[in-house]
Amino acid sequence: MDAAYAFPDAPVTHIGVRSLGDKESTPIDLSHHLSDMSNARIASPLKALMKYMAQPGMISMSGGLPHESYFPFEEISAQTAVPDTFSLTPEEKSSFSWLWNLFGAPTRKTKEVTIPKRAAGGDMEAVQLATALQYGQATGLPLLQKFINEFVQRVYRPINPLTTTLVHVGNTDGWAKAVLTLCNHGEGILVEEYTYPSAIASAWPIGVRPVPVKMDSEGMLANDLDHVLSGWDVEARGGMKKPHVMYTVPVGQNPCGTTMSEKRKKEIYAVCVKHDVIIVEDDPYYFLQCGTYVPKAQRTTAKVAKDGKDAEEAFIQSLAPSYLRVDYQGRVIRLDTFSKTIAPGSRLGFFTCNPMFAERLLRAGETSTQAPCGFGQALITSLLNGWGMSGWIRWLRGIRAQYTMRRDMCMDALYNHFDLREDLRASSIRAWDGAPVLVAHKKGAVAQEKYDSTTSLFSIVPPVAGMFLWIQVHVYNHPAYDDLVRSGMSESLASATLTFRLWKKLVDNKVLWSPGWFFATDGVQPDIGEMGFNPAVKAKGMEGCFRVAYSSASPEEMNKAMDVFAKQVVKFFE
Amino acid sequence: MDAAYAFPDAPVTHIGVRSLGDKESTPIDLSHHLSDMSNARIASPLKALMKYMAQPGMISMSGGLPHESYFPFEEISAQTAVPDTFSLTPEEKSSFSWLWNLFGAPTRKTKEVTIPKRAAGGDMEAVQLATALQYGQATGLPLLQKFINEFVQRVYRPINPLTTTLVHVGNTDGWAKAVLTLCNHGEGILVEEYTYPSAIASAWPIGVRPVPVKMDSEGMLANDLDHVLSGWDVEARGGMKKPHVMYTVPVGQNPCGTTMSEKRKKEIYAVCVKHDVIIVEDDPYYFLQCGTYVPKAQRTTAKVAKDGKDAEEAFIQSLAPSYLRVDYQGRVIRLDTFSKTIAPGSRLGFFTCNPMFAERLLRAGETSTQAPCGFGQALITSLLNGWGMSGWIRWLRGIRAQYTMRRDMCMDALYNHFDLREDLRASSIRAWDGAPVLVAHKKGAVAQEKYDSTTSLFSIVPPVAGMFLWIQVHVYNHPAYDDLVRSGMSESLASATLTFRLWKKLVDNKVLWSPGWFFATDGVQPDIGEMGFNPAVKAKGMEGCFRVAYSSASPEEMNKAMDVFAKQVVKFFE
Structure with missing residues (x-):
């Protein structure tokens, strides 16, 4: 496969973050990690028509798209929460009010978002049902892509400038697609010694088995990872070849609740460079970083953080950095989901990874899930765009405070x-x-x-x-x-x-x-x-x-x- | 696998249709058709907790479910079309009005459906965001299952009383799951000599190749199917073993537009019984059956069909019967989608098949897509329940008239x-x-x-x-x-x-x-x-x-x- 770092359809904006790390970003060819199945993926020839469809004035009679007048939804609207629904500290309101706040006041403040069939004034960029409910690219709605890319740039700040994003239908789907893209039958995946059992269940049917690595209170241990890989004995492992893929939950680890520092991530990453391992970072709890527990008797009144850019930046800085911050070679596939920050029923999330993996994952999407559900995409995109980036960050701060x-x-x-x-x-x-x-x-x-x-x-x-x-x-x-x-x-x-x-x-x-x-x-x-x-x-x-x-x-x-x-x-x- | 015809979690109602066919239904064990991957599928152990969660008064702290107060959607509503939006014949309104009707009157009559976070009066059966946006079983919302089951019983009338249904996220997903459930690497699938290329693209990466069968104006030819299978020569076929899975689009075939009669389906089915072949019936155009074209000069004024049970029954009888009507052994997996009848962005459809296949397909869903998007499920379920079965059938009749x-x-x-x-x-x-x-x-x-x-x-x-x-x-x-x-x-x-x-x-x-x-x-x-x-x-x-x-x-x-x-x-x- 000579298409490394080529992303032919290029529907996803390259993030183009400047290198912020302490190591120059030096992306390398990692296409040898692709599974036989992934290498064999073909695009449907119908996709080749897309570029012609986009030509101005073209009358397309090429695809089996129903006319939008046949969609029985003329308009969708939602009463959505406001970004500052949840206080940032218990002290911001009385303790009664935070409980009340927590368990649903009937008159919670809301804002209406409306999605028309056609946006006023023919605004093609706007979220509209004529687009969201039509067949679309497996890359999802352009405005959603844009928001996700800005968010990744703002919060995770990948040091690899070639990093790109791609929607999926939740982290279970994301992980299932990643396994099929990376692993052949009979391979092993490196995991924490306790891990999320559904991740094992997704890999199991293609004959991929967990290879446990010891943990401490920060999660996976770099020295044990090195030990497992350096001493890999194919025969003693029943013929299993040395693993080249890791599944890890580095923040709020499931089930142990451990969270990794940047230092540990760098150590793990160095071992992955040494042994040529791809890291799949499943990070659903990233924004539920609560800080150290202080017994009630010793808790002091927390300062109420102000809103504004400084408060947002302080929040971002307070979070353990993603593996994307140490990924100078492009060997991380990060999985994000809206399940814990919006709702599990969203069935919406995204990959952040190098464009070569993104292109293969896109092909996997085109022949299975296609684009995520248009109703969900439209509503979530409208919510996020209505809130704006600052509103979304404020919402995440409120959710974090609730879990704290x-x-x-x-x-x-x-x-x-x-x-x-x-x-x-x-x-x-x-x-x-x-x-x-x-x-x-x-x-x-x-x-x-x-x-x-x-x-x-x-x-x-x-x-x-x-x-x-x-x-x-x-x-x-x-x-x-x-x-x-x-x-x-x-x-x-x-x-x-x-x-x-x-x-x-x-x-x-x-x-x-x-x-x-x-x-x-x-x-x-x-x-x-x-x-x-x-x-x-x-x-x-x-x-x-x-x-x-x-x-x-x-x-x-x-x-x-x-x-x-x-x-x-x-x-x-x- | 000794679980044939057992469906342990049993969340899907068995349809229990009485045998209507001319042959007694005699379901047989077809578990030898399952792929290695499907046989290796395991349930996540977390699923074992479901039965305990359902116990009254149980305080569940077992799953990572966010509290519903954290869902930033308080209420969703939609302006939906009414079932008789589209006329049933051009003559029912002036030709101007049907075009106008067709291409979207700005004041099209609508009805509002509203989905609250919690249904009034604690009605647990009602569609509500607290349920639809929460983690749910991969079987989807119970009210949607119910509607789908009733619809299958009313319209397709499977002769196998063990037939069951299961949601998927559109027929591309449905077919991809069916291929992984049925086929091992290197196998062939029987297809019409011209077929939907995305279906080939979904099967291709696992090394599954198309085996063309000749067609006539009704679609696949039974005698050529028998010829291909009877004369199967593994060596001449490059080592490919005799196919045991068929992919077919029997109505409005893509691309040839051919449609199969019941007689032809029985002939094909008999060959499939003889050679032990599973039929995957991909039927997105089922309700777009327009009848024979009559040149304009010879067209007479069509009678306007009345509403009511008789008109509905006449409509159902006018449609070429599904393979479910001839499937006395349980060897059909039917794929239905809402893409052509509601909107492609629904990413929602369903399997109709025997419970053994349904259980394996459910396991495939649990470890990949999980439940379909809750926003889409909630809106579509509310639309369908608001319309009722008669309304939905009236809508389908209008859509058929439009395509005619x-x-x-x-x-x-x-x-x-x-x-x-x-x-x-x-x-x-x-x-x-x-x-x-x-x-x-x-x-x-x-x-x-x-x-x-x-x-x-x-x-x-x-x-x-x-x-x-x-x-x-x-x-x-x-x-x-x-x-x-x-x-x-x-x-x-x-x-x-x-x-x-x-x-x-x-x-x-x-x-x-x-x-x-x-x-x-x-x-x-x-x-x-x-x-x-x-x-x-x-x-x-x-x-x-x-x-x-x-x-x-x-x-x-x-x-x-x-x-x-x-x-x-x-x-x-x-």
């Missing part, structure tokens, strides 16, 4: 129910190495000094981003644990058995958490046992781990769930 | 410009065998008896369905043809060269038609030459064929285009 308050509310509840004590000794969860682990004991135990490592109940590291708490219950402190082991059970199976028991207790009491083994990447044997629980497999995440989402429950529900957990976990250990 | 008038307008224009004379001798286009072929001569030639087969300009069979005229210009009558052949060119290449010359003439005069070679299935060599034209390949469709879409041009444009064609084709032959 939710994280704090959950952690505060744990503080209310337990004695939490910082313990710098490494926990049994490697993913927490380097972070101050909070170890929980029964309320009052610390004051009475009635605690030691054998009486501890669980540990947690308060997340700095995302939607999830990752909790390890110390099942090895359970009174039955030693009996199980003495009876011949492996330590691993004893842990798993007790974990499953507690999970069921919570469910019986109407609290549903995700069991940790869902996120294990070693010993994955899907479709086995109740809830995917297979005690015969020594998988990570069985050792008392739970993922707890604080994204959607109401404050009352979250508090109630923590009450139930507190009662059940104490009872469990009795 | 468009087809007639184009054919009338050809009658104006040429002497068209029925010629029952088989043309060089096998796809027209059995139909009365109209052969065109210069205006006045027939009256002056100045015509014979060497002076004919082109032939056409007026389509009975769809969006396309398929025209064969008789390039072998061109004065240069014999010279080219005498100069050593093959007949095929001489034809192709002249066809390309005429196509360019039309484009230079601002009329864009699709060249016939786009739709060839033999000798496909994509990405070669200008406009995919590769004179070195003896491909069908090079012999003077053009596909002319009458779906979107205005009456003025269509007439102008036919003027240009008339002038250019006469000049071309001089």
